[in-house]
Amino acid sequence: MTDPLCYLSATEAITRFRAGEVSPVELVQAVIDRAEEVEPTINAFAETFPDAALAAAREAEARYRQGTARPLEGIPVAVKEEAPIAGQRNTLGSLALRDEVADETAVFVQRILDAGGIVHARTTTPEFSSAPFTWSRLWGVTRNPWNPAFSPGGSSGGSAASLAAGSTTLATGSDIGGSIRIPASFCGVVGFKPPYGRVPEGPIFNLDHYCHEGPLARTVDDCRLLENVIAGPHPSDIVSLRPKLVLPEAFPPLDGARIALSLRLGDYRVDPDVLANTRAAADRLRKAGATVEEVELPWRREDLLRAARIHFGMIFGASIAELYATRGDELTSYARRLYEESEAVPKSELVPGLALEGRLYHPLGELLEDFDALVCPTFAVPALPAEWDTGDPLDVGGEALDDWLEVMMTIPFNIFSRCPVMSVPSGRSRDGVPTGLSIVGPTYDDVAVFRVAAALEAVEPWLATPDDRPAL
Structure with a gap:
């Protein structure tokens, strides 16, 4: 029988730690035991550190007794393997980099450690975090806890899968085309893409305006807790924003709020279950007191995808060019394909691509002058098959689609990277996998996004009872 402690929220765990009702050792042991139970099915972890985690939990227990507990004291956090931690493997999910070990720790991960978070596991990713699913030649296939025939999404698939399965309490992700929000959608958890610069990133990708580090959690409040730890300026990252934004512990109700609903973001083709669940989520927002108005955006998929392909072509191909030339036979099919597509984009496309990004943002900018937030489906289908390839x-x-980017309704909001976006559960599909609702805020208005998400969760909480969780 599953230990209910493994599904305890971080905020509730901290309250119970302080009251002496639960020990950090008990919580860490619960997620370790749960991982042993579910990992043979979902394969969410690239590496685990049970002994070190339990030792850290004992130290956390002592801090609570001494009254010196820090903001994340004793909370298990699964960190996406893409983020470096000094002395640990940092393979980026690539067989070609299987022996790489990090010599430094990412700023946002160090903040988790300094806040008392316990990194008990590193989560799986697709190679170079470059796909909306999670499998690689290095780690094999990661599966969705709700239905193992399906993917947990990508590229932060291991993080979202472990949250849904109860084998971690908090998790980290990164997002360059939807890699936080897609797994959150597929696995029925909460994933926040902060606006560009909110969370420090390491070079060179701190200068890539599509790139974001952010939190994943099972509740909006847990997401807020982790975001407040990892956000804030740092001298190593010139784009990191100051002053630090601290999200409040509570958000005002939605009474009087105006929310725009876009079902297709222009002309995306969307699965009927996704559409039905998006409409149902909009009804819950109305129940929470908001006025929700359906709108049309004048976007064409071909323009959005052209802008994205130009951007990826300028950066991704060059970032793995040497590895492709020397060890290309060890790369996955999707990484090779993306490199080859990137190489086909001429440098002369850079300026037209930036101009296109500006034109595409304008109608969204105007819309968010009149509305507090935009809601839309996170992804065009409920989930992809576990071993699907691009x-x-x-x-x-x-309708048959030939281009894998055509289902990624997340990409527009990497193009418009200064807009904060959170994916929250919207319902369940005919195959039993969750679907997601994206909440898009005006540029740098993180509070607007958390306000809408918190109100939606209050109307109908997710993962709240055993019946609302995967039956692994």
Whole structure:
């Protein structure tokens, strides 16, 4: 029988630690035991550190007795393997980099450690975090806890899968095309893409305006807790924003709020279950007191995807060029394909691509002058098959699509990277996997996003009871 402690929220755990009702050792042991139970099925962890985690939990227990507990004291945190931690493997999910060991720790991870978080596991990713699913030649296939025939999404798939399965309490992700929000959607958890610069990033990708580090959690409040720890300026990152934004512990109700609803973000093809669940989530927002108005955005997929492909072509291909030339036979099919697509983008496209990004943002900017937030589906289908590849065909509502980017409704908000976005659960599909609702705020208005998400969760909490969790 599953120990209910493994699904305890971080905020509730901290309250119970302080009251002496639960020990950090008990919580860490619960998630370790849960991982042993579910990992043979979901394969969410690239590496685990049970002995070190329990030793840290004993130290956390002592801090609570001494009254010196820090903000995340004793909370298990699974960190995406992409983020370096000094002395630990840092392979980026690539067989070609299987022997790489980090010599420094990412700023945002160090903040987790300094706040008392216990990194008990590193989570799986696709190679170079470059796909909306999670499998690689190095780690094999990571599966969705709700239905193992499906993917948990990517690239932070291991993080989201472990949260849904109860084998961690908090987790980290990164997002360059939807890599926090897609797994949150597929696994029925909460994932926040902060606006560009909110959370410090390491070079060179701190200068890539599509790139974000952010939190994943099972509740909005837990997401807030972790975001407040990792956000804030740092001298190593010139784009990190100051002053530090501290999200409040409570948000005002939605009475009087105006929320725009876009079901297709222009002309995306969207699965019927995703559409139905998006409409149902909009009804819950109305129940919470908001006025929700359906709107149309004048976007065409071909323009959004052209902007994204130009951007990825300028950065991704060059970032792995040497590895492709020397060890290309060890790379996955999707990494090779993305490199080859990137190489086909000429440098002369950079300026037209930036101009296109500006034109695409304008109608969204105008919309968010009139509305407090925009809500839309996170992804066009409920989930992808666990072993799906970017060269495989796709079917959306009976329509065949040839381009894998056409289902990624997350990409517009990497183009418009200064907009904060959170994916929260919207419902369940016919295959039993969750679907997600994206909440998009005006530029740098993180509070607006958390306000809408908190109100939605209050109307209908997710993962709150055993019946609301995967039956692993």
